[in-house]
Ligand SMILES: Nc1ncnc2c1ncn2[C@@H]1O[C@H](COP(=O)(O)OS(=O)(=O)O)[C@@H](OP(=O)(O)O)[C@H]1O
């Protein structure tokens with residue numbers, strides 16, 4: 414029973430853990446179409462942060478949809494639950510003092526608003542990896558667009574399921590015509606003031 418669960422107070426606080434690590438913990442949330450560049454950019458940004466001595470961790474489809482969320486598919490309800498669980502996991506990591514990078518399509522505005530509610534607005538950085546559907550389809554890194562167009566995948570974002578673009582993201586990167594390095598520098602410059610205590 415939820416009412417019988419009483420929170421235990423621990424002596425070591427989030428701000429003490431952040432001090433120990435000499436960093437502000439944050440959730441850097443990458444949203445965008447499949448193939449837009451979320452994982453590539455998150456990976457490169459994490460590498461840069463790691464080299465600068467920040468303690469980071471990346472959450473991605475590989476460690477989430479094959480693990481904790483392997484019971485979920487791509488209906489709006491399943492995506493909502495996917496994003497909610499990821500936000501809860503990220504929240505624990507942010508509480509532990511870590512800078513978390515999360516790369517998920519997260520196509521629904523309501524689900525992204527829920528992430529901000531779970532981790533708190535001050536800890537949440539929404540990064541919109543804005544790559545046109547045409548470009549994503551041209552890249553077709555995993556061959557999924559071709560399958561979706563052939564009717565072999567239902568509910569495929571951008572083809573037969575919606576992507577609700579963020580209206581006021583903290584960072585927006587229009588990747589078409591930019592290198593991965595250029596994207597990383599643009600994001601890094603925006604988040605730099607938030608990283609240190
Ligand atoms: N129907 C459908 N729609 C969108 N994407 C699909 C679908 N089926 C499989 N895939 C592959 O799964 C990746 C998206 O998973 P996510 O957990 O990021 O999706 S969501 O946030 O719950 O919408 C996505 O990976 P990325 O390409 O890395 O974005 C796809 O490769």
Ligand SMILES: Nc1ncnc2c1ncn2[C@@H]1O[C@H](COP(=O)(O)OP(=O)(O)O)[C@@H](O)[C@H]1O
Pocket residue numbers: 445446447448449450451452453454516552554588589591592593596
């Ligand atoms: N500016 C760029 N930023 C990110 N990826 C890019 C860029 N230009 C080209 N790409 C290529 O686009 C693909 C993006 O794939 P991926 O990172 O898996 O996307 P997502 O995680 O959004 O599905 C990669 O093959 C990457 O090399």
